[in-house]
Amino acid sequence: METRNRWQQDDYENVRGQMQPGDVIAFSGTAVISTVIKLVTSSHVSHVGIIVPSDYLEDDDAGDGTAIAEATESGIRIRSLSTRWSDETVENLWWLPLRSELRTELERNWGSFCQYLSDYNRAPYDYLQAAMLGLMLLEPTLDSVNPNLYEDIRQFIEDILNRGSGADDQDSGYVLSRLREALNDSDNDPMLTGLLHLLLEGDTSENLSRRLDNEEEFEHFFCSEFVTGALRTGGVIPNINPSEITPIELCRFNIYEDNYTQFKVSEATRIRGFNCMDISRWDG
Numbered sequence: 001m002e003t004r005n006r007w008q009q010d011d012y013e014n015v016r017g018q019m020q021p022g023d024v025i026a027f028s029g030t031a032v033i034s035t036v037i038k039l040v041t042s043s044h045v046s047h048v049g050i051i052v053p054s055d056y057l058e059d060d061d062a063g064d065g066t067a068i069a070e071a072t073e074s075g076i077r078i079r080s081l082s083t084r085w086s087d088e089t090v091e092n093l094w095w096l097p098l099r100s101e102l103r104t105e106l107e108r109n110w111g112s113f114c115q116y117l118s119d120y121n122r123a124p125y126d127y128l129q130a131a132m133l134g135l136m137l138l139e140p141t142l143d144s145v146n147p148n149l150y151e152d153i154r155q156f157i158e159d160i161l162n163r164g165s166g167a168d169d170q171d172s173g174y175v176l177s178r179l180r181e182a183l184n185d186s187d188n189d190p191m192l193t194g195l196l197h198l199l200l201e202g203d204t205s206e207n208l209s210r211r212l213d214n215e216e217e218f219e220h221f222f223c224s225e226f227v228t229g230a231l232r233t234g235g236v237i238p239n240i241n242p243s244e245i246t247p248i249e250l251c252r253f254n255i256y257e258d259n260y261t262q263f264k265v266s267e268a269t270r271i272r273g274f275n276c277m278d279i280s281r282w283d284g
Helices: 012-018 032-041 081-085 100-108 110-120 127-145 147-162 169-183 190-201 208-212 223-233 247-252
Strands: 006-009 024-029 047-052 067-072 075-080 090-096 259-265
Touching: 012 081, 012 259, 024 032, 024 081, 024 247, 032 247, 047 223, 047 247, 067 081, 067 223, 075 081, 081 090, 100 110, 110 223, 223 247
Parallel strands: 006 259
Antiparallel strands: 024 047, 024 090, 047 067, 067 075, 090 259
């Protein structure tokens, strides 16, 4: 008999003691980047983080000791979840607990999981790859929204990719100038404007061609890429490319217990498709 996934609400203080390393925390935020991600992915989820051992918290952390690792605009950060719960730009939070048999796999690969956290703590945020993933997801519809702007963006991306992996400062300057021209277009659609802001805020010189093509690379991270990489290293998920995974897709992989909990509630909201995607059949 098929088990139905159950959504429930509870207070943070009631559930935080049950959270364990490897559990995923899903966010819905109100910041510009969060709004763009929700529009691009047609979901309520704009961000994800992962529960980690409290040993990784900074000595001066003033939170409650429940530690979350996440890729934010300031890079990979590990801090108390209570700090994030109090963030006014975070409107909804969901706790997605790992299935028990997958938690056993994480325990078997505990050393590798912890090494991953240590290796990539403080790594920079990948604005560029996050924006390119968004542009890829919007490709079927953007042409009808603003065909001239979309074609312009697509053309210079293709130009850069065709130059190969040896991108230099001149290539990056070319991309930046074209992006800024497009951003100044007064007819921009809000979604495109948000994506252009993402592209302009990131480091666009290092590994440019590879990052534009969403190839796997762990020198920069966006949120779901970092969490997927951690779970893959911990043996929880198969060898998929973390750079292709969006926050909502991570929430839909069938790696969680049947029950999940919304513990910050601006609006009572279920995660559509939670835990329903067979990860063994994932092909991007």
